[in-house]
Amino acid sequence: MKRLRIPLLLGLLIAAVLILAGCTAGSAATSWVDQTIAWVSGLVSKSRGEPVANATVTLEESGERATTDAQGRFQIATQRRGSATLRAEANEHLTLRWPIAIDSSGAPDLNLRVVTMRDYNAALFDELTGAGSGGTWRWAAGTLSYYVDRTGAYRPEFDGALREGFADWSMLTQRTITFAEGNNTSPIQVSYVSSAPCGFANAAGCAGVTSVTANGEVRGAIIELHAGYATDVGLTVHEVGHVLSFTGHSSNAGDVMYFQMNGTSAASNAEAAVASVLYSNAPGTAMGDIRTPSAQMAQMTPSPAILPLPRAPQPAAVHQPATPAPSFGALESIGAMVRSWFASLQCLLPLPGACQSPAWSLP
The missing domain is CATH 2.60.40.1120 (Carboxypeptidase-like, regulatory domain)
Structure with a gap:
C-alpha cells in the first residue's frame, strides 16, 4: 500500500494542476x-x-x-x-x-x-471634402493607429476628450474606420502646446492631412491642440473631422466643422451623413460620381429581451459629452485653403483673428 501512495498522490496533483489550468484558460475567454x-x-x-x-x-x-x-x-x-x-x-x-x-x-x-441619408446634403459634402475640385481624400477602411506625445503641455485629463472625438466619428462611419493608440510611428500624430498650434496665433487647435497618394488615399495626419482648450470635446471632434479628411470647413455656424468654436460638441446630422457617404465611396471619387449608401428599409419584428424578468429597472441616464467652451465672436476671414496635390492644415479659432492655412508638400 505504501508503494501506491506516491503514484496516487502524484496523480491527484497532476489532476489538480489540469483542473486549475482549465479554469485559467476559461477565464481568459473573451x-x-x-x-x-x-x-x-x-x-x-x-x-x-x-x-x-x-x-x-x-x-x-x-x-x-x-x-x-x-x-x-x-x-x-x-x-x-x-x-x-x-x-x-x-x-x-x-x-x-x-x-x-x-x-x-x-x-x-x-x-x-445612427445615420439617415435623409440628412445628406451634397453642397455640404463638397464644402467639407473638396470633392468638386479633385475628388475625395479618405483613409482605407480598417483600424488607424494614433500616437499621443505626452510631453510638453500634455496633461492626462486631455485623453478623454481625444478618445471621444475618435469614437464619435468611428460610429458615424459605421466603423468603416476605427482608432487605436499606437506608437510614435503611427500615421496620426497628436501633440499639445501652450500657445499657437501649428503657428496659428489665435487658434485652439489645428489638424490636417500630411500625406496622400495619387488616388486620394490618406496615409498621414497631425493634430495639435492648445492645452487651454484640450478638454473641450467640440474641439477634438472638429480636429478629428479634419483627420478623416474633411479638408474644408462648414459655412453653417451651428456645425461642429464650422471654422470657429461655437459651443457644439457633436457633428450635426448633416455632417454625420457626409462622413457616412465619404467612407462608403472609394478614395479619389469625383463629386459627380458620389453615391449614397443604402439604408435599412424594413423594420424587424419588435421583440422584448429573450430572458423574462420579474421587474425591469429604469435605465441609467445616458452619458452626455462634457460641456464645451462658450461661443466666441465671429471671425473676419479664415483664408483660402490650398488643395490639389498639397495637403493643408486647418485650424479652429476660439478668438477673433485671421487664420491662414499653410500648405504642406506631399512626398
Whole structure:
C-alpha cells in the first residue's frame, strides 16, 4: 500500500494542476455565460441626440433584442459576459454594429448614434471634402493607429476628450474606420502646446492631412491642440473631422466643422451623413460620381429581451459629452485653403483673428 501512495498522490496533483489550468484558460475567454442577469441599456439617437423610436437593438452573439421606446431607450436582459456586439437597425437608417463589454453590472448608458441619408446634403459634402475640385481624400477602411506625445503641455485629463472625438466619428462611419493608440510611428500624430498650434496665433487647435497618394488615399495626419482648450470635446471632434479628411470647413455656424468654436460638441446630422457617404465611396471619387449608401428599409419584428424578468429597472441616464467652451465672436476671414496635390492644415479659432492655412508638400 505504501508503494501506491506516491503514484496516487502524484496523480491527484497532476489532476489538480489540469483542473486549475482549465479554469485559467476559461477565464481568459473573451465572452462567457453567467447564471445571473445583467442589463444592456442605453439610447439610440441621431448624432445630435434626437431619439430614434422603434429601432431594433440586437445582441448579436445571443440574438437577444429589444425595441426602442418613444425616447429612443432600450434594455436587453442577458446572461452573457465579456466582449459582445450590438446591432442597431432603424427604418431608413444605416445599420450600426458597435462593440461593447458586459460585466456583472451589465453595459449601461450606451449611446448608439445612427445615420439617415435623409440628412445628406451634397453642397455640404463638397464644402467639407473638396470633392468638386479633385475628388475625395479618405483613409482605407480598417483600424488607424494614433500616437499621443505626452510631453510638453500634455496633461492626462486631455485623453478623454481625444478618445471621444475618435469614437464619435468611428460610429458615424459605421466603423468603416476605427482608432487605436499606437506608437510614435503611427500615421496620426497628436501633440499639445501652450500657445499657437501649428503657428496659428489665435487658434485652439489645428489638424490636417500630411500625406496622400495619387488616388486620394490618406496615409498621414497631425493634430495639435492648445492645452487651454484640450478638454473641450467640440474641439477634438472638429480636429478629428479634419483627420478623416474633411479638408474644408462648414459655412453653417451651428456645425461642429464650422471654422470657429461655437459651443457644439457633436457633428450635426448633416455632417454625420457626409462622413457616412465619404467612407462608403472609394478614395479619389469625383463629386459627380458620389453615391449614397443604402439604408435599412424594413423594420424587424419588435421583440422584448429573450430572458423574462420579474421587474425591469429604469435605465441609467445616458452619458452626455462634457460641456464645451462658450461661443466666441465671429471671425473676419479664415483664408483660402490650398488643395490639389498639397495637403493643408486647418485650424479652429476660439478668438477673433485671421487664420491662414499653410500648405504642406506631399512626398
